Amino acid sequence: MFENQIELYLSTERSDVTLIVDGTKLPAHRSILSKGSDYFKTMFSSSFEEAKSNNVELKETNLEAFKVVLNYIYNDKANILHNGRTFNELFEVLACARYFMVDPLSALLVSCLKNRGTISTLITNALAYSIDELIEHGTKLLQQAAPYLIEKNIFEQLSPQAVDYVLKLPLNTKESIIFEALVGWMRNNLAYSKLFPEFLKHIDLSLLEKRHIDMLSEPTQIIDSNFCSTLLCQHQEQANGYLKVVNENVINNLRTVEGVIHLYPSGNRRVTSIYPKNFFTIDLQQQFLLNCIKFNLKLVVGYTVFVSKDMREWHCVIDHSKYDCFGLQVLYFTERVVRFLRIEAVESVSFSVTANVEALYLTDSFEVDSSTTLLIPKQNVIPKEMNTLSTETSTGVFTEGELNERHMRHRISNGCIVFQLSQPYIIGTIKLLLDKESSFYIEIITKKNNWTRIFSEKNVSGWRTATFEKQPLCCIKIVGTRSPSKYFHLHGLECYATMTDSI
Template sequence: MSEYSPYHLLQSPGEVDPEKSNISLAHNLNQEFNDVQTLVTQIKGLYLSPDCSDVTLIVEERRFPAHKTILSCRSEYFRAMFFGGMKEGKDAEVVLHETSPAAFEILLNYFYSGKLRFSNMKLPLFLEVFALVHQYGIKKLEDSMCEYLKHSLQVNNVAIIYSTAYLFALDNLMNDCLEFMDKNAVDVMNTEAFLQLSGQSLLRILSRNSFCAPELLIFQSLTKWIYSHPEEANMHTCLLKQIRLTLIKLEDIMENVRPTNLMEPERVLDAIHDQITKRTSDLGYRGFRKPNTNVISPSLGTKVIEGSNGDGILKHKDDQKLDIEKCTSHEVGADGEYITVELGRAYILNYIELHMVDRDQRLYSYYIEVSMDGSDWVRVINYSQYYCRGKQKLYFPERVVKYIRIMCTRSTVHRMFYISEMKAMYCPEAPEVHNDVIVPVHNVATIEENAHVIEGVSRSRNALLNGITDNYDWDNGYTCHQLGSGFITVQLPQPYIIGSIRLLLWDCDDRRYWFTIEVSHDNEQFMKVIDGQSLRSWQTFYFKPLPVVFIKITGLRNTANEVFHLVHIECPADPDNAHQSENVAISDVNTYPVIYTHPDLQNN
């Protein structure tokens, strides 16, 4: 007798039992039942419902029936409370402190519904809920609320939001508030909320170079704060030290600062002495900070006050249609000739970019100075001993700047120095700089970085710099020179501190090469850094870092013919690619390197 199956009741004569068939049913129908929305609705329906409630939360006499499992799933704080071995895990009633019923009710609703409408709350209530979100460790919601606060900053609320961010050590929100206050310092100091800041949070504001307002006004605002906070007397001296008395006019010091008796007499006398004896550039200015924003712009009040055709560098140009006569210029070598820019206001800068006209092979040497008063100048870039061309990317220690001037000291082609474009800004992520020269991390011998091959023979002018290392043969993809006659020279657009070079020698057969590598800052005086002997394919060389503009590779011998072939050059060498090199060389300047096999290849 066969085993009973309920399906037999529905089976017609001749019908196949699906349990014994490979035929699948209902190919074209939805094969999944999704009832998520019903689940969400039912969980939401448990909000403030005593049904199945296993805990009552009490906030200032207000009672909230709730469910330990739901709260624990939504918050690590409640998970630890109810299932972490604490006594509340067994209690039917739990009293919550340091919150208001209104704020807790809103957050409790979020636990059950998954929604929280920010725009329905006024700022005080929003910040109460925000404090609970932080306390209960709801990170995703906290991040969303921080973003909302960032876009809600106004003069009258930024100090309140900053205080909250400072209290909870929310660095990103705190920095957003600080940057907003930097831009609106005068107006922010006139708000009541500014007077409610804690001493420590106020200290962080006043110590910033970018909190830019008249120093006398900063002192007067701090005076009001001190009178409003006698309980923080331990902070008064520290805060007063942030006042830069040297930036307050002498008559204002005598009439407005000294009578308050807040400043020690010695400090007042020192400030007066510094105003008389110190250089203007050493007075510790405050300035506006606009990260990654070019401040040389007519819309920001920039003016070119020295140089021919001053408007030239203030207008965007198409390099393909560049008219040299419309560029800003000055005569090279003429006494007192500069290109000078006056910014609309004092800015904190650490980067200047110049686009020097380089249609031909002209090279320039120059220096750049900055000033706050147009009289006392500080040199921030000195490339008077280097030959440069094209786009210049120049970093220097950040400082407050109102005026920028450039003087060209040498030109190889023309008596005029031309600039087609100029930028100045503050870059938060600046590279390492040594004696005004960038220490690059990535390869700068590239077309994108405006490097050029100025000596050498190739079917493609810059084949050596295009980054293609897997598409070369007997006729294409390399640069060469005849042994005993000539060399290959690469020119970087500006000096860089270079301590390594990586080469790909042409290796379509087993030939080997002998060659030297020399470097120079002016294409006249060269220093030999590498002496390569019997080498092939990929090679990486390390030597004492030094400023480099020109790299000259001279072939000495080739085991196959009378031509030296080079496929690729890179400087500095990318350490991640060094393992591809057949050999690595370590060299001291003016000494031959010791060649050794790279550790990764010793067993090959």
């Protein structure tokens, strides 16, 4: 191998092959080319004619881009990329590096291009050169910026190929915003008017207002009005149908039309409202018959859930606005046809849920209190294993008291044991397991911060049952007033809607 091989770049000294690119002869060295490029390594070590020829013509190769690749093969330095080359020129170099299998340079260019240019130029060029890694990266950036398509003029620099690609994505923004961005692009690119009908088919016109449809004809007509009318009728007809998928989550590719989806370095995703708005909206992308929604809250918050077919009329199916909720939420409601789900926090805060939201039609029997929208459980809603740490699957957690060898305790005359349900239920029976003869009383919170005493007993042990009028319940406080030791011990806690359910 040559020493100081950089000095041999485009030098005839000891050259044993001439590369011909676009009619230009470039002196080169087989050993250096073979070391830096798998393409040339294969060429010069095979039975191909080029292996023995002194002149090798490289057809359909960009001369300037190839010189950069060749320079890198000889130089192996990254500074060749910082010579004022444009975004498009770097893509030409990347395409050339990939073709000639100079993998280190390809990786370097991909990393460089991720931080250059705009979202639209990145996607346009990545699609044109079929660079999958950059297409994926550009798509992630686009999804993050989707609510601001118009403000950031993202459509402005897209090629027709890129427009078609973007319109097929489940963009995390309203259909009307995508439509307005598309109309702006069409008016600036009338030369591609033959493509407009196909582009418009990707927009659900049934979700738009009349003022949006009028944008296609005002101030001038940019697409055939009869085509638009026919397409609108087709979309409206499709919107009247729905699917009934039994016992399966219908959300496969989560799309938000209000709010954003954040991807964290850990790989976790969250759906978050955009401050100052205190809600986000999920688009199921078609109508389904539903009776259950599941998600995990990342804050302690009261909230409501609204559903809609078209984002015009909204119906409240869950009202947890008066309760402190956290963690896993399993919400049942009377079956109805739904396309859009809106989860709204009570307070004006930016809040989030994990992105594994589920929307289902379950065949399990359930009962919901019509006046409160709360579930009337048919079984115990408190985990058997006592825990002071909340998990994504737990229905609640002990927030006060001391966990001691799988049971809870507190000092007599100093403290209490509190269990917080992750969501409110309609409850009428609470059961306690005491290992020693003790005295105690129970208080519950039916709404925020309002404790009500519902039961007390003296000098009892074993399983104790407190029954009371069924009512909303989200928090239980147990206070021991007497015990053989300085601690009151609780070995079991269960909650039911009725006494019958506990048997």
